[in-house]
Structure formats: structure tokens, C-alpha cells
Amino acid sequence: MTDQSENNTPRLTGSVNDPRMRRRYRAERRFHAYCISAVLVALAIIVTFFSDIIGQGYTAFWHHEVQVTLDYNERSERIGQFALDSDLRDVASRGATRSIPRAIDRNPDLLGTTETTWVPVKGDIDQHFKNDKALSDSLEEKVNRLLADGQIRNAFNSRFFTAGDSKLPELAGIFSAAVGTLYVLGITLLFAFPIGVMSAVYLEEFAPDNKLTQTIEVNINNLAAVPSIIFGLLGLALFINFFGVPRSSALAGGLTLGLMTLPIIIISTRAALRAVPDPIRLGAFAMGCSRWQVVRDHVLPASLPGILTGTIIGLAQAMGETAPLIIIGMIAYIPEAPTGIFQSATVLPAQIFTWASEPESAYVEKTAAGIMVLLAVLLTLNAAAVLLRRKFERRW
């Protein structure tokens, strides 16, 4: 007591002047600043990425349509273009009249009738309105007149969601790729989920802890780190060359992605199983359960939310995968949605890859729009995984 009153330094505030303490506080502030700037850089990258994609892609959800009168006559029965008024033949998309001969063939009653409808304009004209693409003077004058007359309108592009790929950008859509993705993911799930969960259950609940199982464990963990393109090569060698699965088919793609998803499911399932506290198992054993009954009745139900979360995340990763699918030929031009697992198919990321390598500027917005759709689905999947985990998270 007397000591302190003598040397007069305040006991709690004196350190402000101590150089060592000041250095310490400075270091702390500096470190704080580093961390914040790291976060800001990351945020800036994300914001740039999203604004670029959305800025380029949102226009793809709208397109310009021209009002035409389709004339079903003998000439257009042979060549669809003749159904159009000659004045509009260089404005309306060729794709709009391409199917007329087939339509008449299927329904001869159409012959001799006319139909007034809206069809997409040519991709270059759409790009002229959206991005000021240069057109010939006469054409530019014509489309501006049609726009002023209300014979060209800007409408929601439902074709983007209902049509398959096309060599005419104004007709291209993601439908066939989306269907292909569903087939592929379905097969991935059917293949990887049961095998993955059962392997994890065996390793975690049944296997003795010895050199062999440890080796298996290490190798499964390594498998999760193998580059995806190598799984593509494995799929090519195993499924297509050895088992003779059709090339480019959803079956080949699904099985290949299943190989890639397998370690992810095994690892997350093991983590979920390990999170079930041992007293639950002991309690069940003490009631006279066999090991399988313990797993089936107690451990699996308790760990199911964790297993499903891991599976969804694994599937989301598989859904965004392109490299292994390129190897097994799923990068093909698929205008029609597949109707079976043996047919050639493509998937969303592969479709984006195809569009990204097209030279026409109209495909740029298609690429960005495809990325937006893919991201929306992936974010939804990941949100579902988070919600599932939140909802069923158990506290013991």
C-alpha cells in the first residue's frame, strides 16, 4: 500500500506510456487491419464476379420478337421460309419457320390457313437492339421502323428455359442440358449414396482398427483430393472401354461423377457417424442389440441429417463438374433433351463451356445466363444442406 502511494504511477492506466505495451497495441491494430483488408479483397472479388455475370447475362432472359403472319401453303410445305412475308424474311429467325414443313406433314389441315404470331428476330438484330451491333443500313432502317410500329417487341425469353441447344443463338436454351444434368445427378446419387454410406458404416462401426482399415482410410481421404479430370480418365477406361457403356451417355457421366462423389460421401458420413455419442451405442448394446441393430435403429437415424448434408454438398460439387465429362464425351451438341440414360446428353456446366467457345456475340449473354442458372441451383442446394443441418442438429 505504502509502496504504491509513494511511486505514484496509476496501477491500471500506467501502461499507456510503456513503450512495450504501445508496441503491443500497435501490432494488434495492424493485424486487425490486415484481416479486414483480406475480407474486403474477398468481398470485392465476389461482388465483381456477380455484377459482371449478372450484367452480361440478364439480357438473355429477354429477347426481341417480330409479329409475322405464317402462310401455310404449297410452297411453305417444301421450304418453311416461304410462309413468311418476303419483307420479313431477313428479320425473323430462320428457326421460326424451319419446322413448318414438318407441322404441315403432321397436320395436313393446316394447309391453306394462316396464323399471326410472334417469332424471335435474328440473333444479329437482337444484338443490334441490345448491344448496338452494326447492321446494313437498309436492314437497320427496316427494324427501327418495325420497332416504332410495334411490330417488334421486347418480351420474356421463355425459349431459353424450354429449348435445347441450337446453332442459331436466338433459339438456344438450357432445357436439354438441364434434363441431362437431372439424369446424370440421379445416377450419381443412386450409385454413390448407397455404396458411400455402406462403406462408411462398415469402416466406422464394424471394421476392426488394424493396418488394413487404416490403409483404406488414408486412401479414401486421398481419393477426395484427386483432380476430377483423372476420375474422367478412370470413367473412360472403366465404364466406356471396359463395360461398354455408351459414350456421352448420362449413364457414363453419372457413374463417373459417382466415382468422384464417393469419397466425399464416405468422409462426411463417417464424420456424421462419429458425431453420434458412444453412450447411445453402449445403451443399445446393453439392451441386447446386435451391432447391426445398434447401427440401424440408433446410429443411422441420429446421423441421417449429417449424412444427407454431406450428400447434397457432394452432389452440388458433382453438378458443377465439367472436366471429367469432357473426357467421356458429354460436351456434344445436344439440341434435343435425352429421354433415357443411354442417350447422348450434356450437362449445364458443359453447355456453358460450349457456349463460351462460340464466336457469335449472342452466345456471350447465353453463357452468362447459363452461369446464373447454374449458380442459382447450386446456391439453393447448399442452402438446403445448411437448413437441413440447422433443423435436425441435435444437442446431446
Added chain:
Amino acid sequence: MYSDAATQTTATTESETTMQADNEPEMSRQNHAPEPDVKVRAENVRLWYGQTQALHNVNLDIHARKVTALIGPSGCGKSSFLRCINRMNDLIPSVHIEGRITLEDEDIYDPSVDVVQLRSHVGMVFQKPNPFPKSIYENIAYAPRLHGTVNSRRDLDELVENSLKRAGLWREVADRLHTPGTELSGGQQQRLCIARAIAVNPEVILMDEPASALDPLATATIEELIDELKDRYTIVIVTHNLQQAARVANYTAFFHMGEIIEFNDTDTLFTNPREQKTEDYITGRYG
């Protein structure tokens, strides 16, 4: 303070012993069993965890429809011994057991013994309440359904009710049988675990420090429950709480370094121990 309780227990013990002897004359047929009411007998039980020996020649007779307490300092082997009786040690791969443990003259380590059957005769309650993450009803109905001892839904309802009543939990949970068992308080969860154990109608109930995770009030409830249950079941309880052993147990075995130093009726062991080590332990000189 606990000598009172101990005297009381001894009094009930005597009356029960005579009652039992009347009720079960067929027990005397077992001519090689010196005492007629031995339920579980351990002979020269030795247990190793890998290279480490945890039990050295344990010999113990556990009497039917009595409470036997196993006491001793941490790591003395009392829990290891308890887990030998329903072969829970089988789950640990490194464990190796020698010697003989019999449940009414049947060697429970005989290769022909079905562990599932053994465990339906020897139930267990753990230190930390571990109800299954299912409803209260399902917690109790699970094992009877598993062992196929109940056929109709009505019998099952009845069994659940009776088990809960016997565990003294019925009044508290009767109106919420289908809420999760994990939402009960700690003491209620432990009684649920006891109800779960008695639902398969075991002969022996093993309790591994059943009250050590509970507050004093819940502990008192569990102790009363043990006292009631011993009319029907043979109870073996491991406890760190000497007063608890003195209050609930008819017999007490003192374990030290993997050996039974002393086994006697609780009253004698606590008031007049034969061995110096026992006296040192119960008077708190080490432990």
C-alpha cells in the same frame, strides 16, 4: 449419519432373506452352491486391457434380490468388473478375460452363450443418462419389441406403463409419452433409462455410478428407487459416493488396484472393516 440408514437396510435384509428361503426351496438343490441365494458368482476373474492387467483374481458372490455396491478409488477396476457381468467388455477389442463368471451356474463366458440373451437377463444403467433420441414410449418399447417379448400393441402399452411406474416416472410423463426422452431433466432421464432396463424384465441390473451426474434431489429419488427395485431385481451398483453405498447397499465390496480387498455386508464393512486399506479409504485417507 449413514450408520442409521445402514442399520435400517440390514433390518430389511434379514426379513427378506428368511422370506426368500421360504419362497424358493428349489434353490437348495444346487448342492455345489454354498449359499442358496447367489445370483452371480465371479471366480478368479482376471482382466487385461492389452498388456495392462486391470483385475487380479476377483472372487465375488452377488446375492439375489440384494443391492451390492462396488466401491474403491478411481481406476481400481470396479467398473471393469461390472462390465464383465454383462460382457460389455467384449466391445473393447484389446480386452482379455480369464476366470469364470456364472449367472445361476451358467458360465456367461461359455462360447455357446448368446450375448444378446445374456444382456436381456442382465440390464445396465450408465453413469450419464443416455436415453435414445426417440420418444419416451419408444425408449421403453424398443427392447421388448426387439426381443419379441411382447406381441400386441395393448401389451406393449401396458408394459411401458408398468415399467415407468416401477421406475417412479409414470406420473411425471404419463401425458407426454410421445415427446423425446432427451427433453426430460437429468434425473428423469436416468429414471427413464432404468425403466428402459427393467422393461425387458432382467434378473440383474448393473448400475455404473447412476447418480454421479445428478443433483442431490434427483440422487435421493434414484436411491429410493434402487431400494424399491431390489425386491424384484439383483442390483450391482458402482459408486464413488460412500454415503450412497452405505444408504442403498446390503453388501459392499471394496476394490483396490484390481483386487477385492474386502467384501462384507455394508454395515460391517463401514463400521468395522477388517482391513487397514478399507478403513483408510472409508475414512477418507486416500481415494
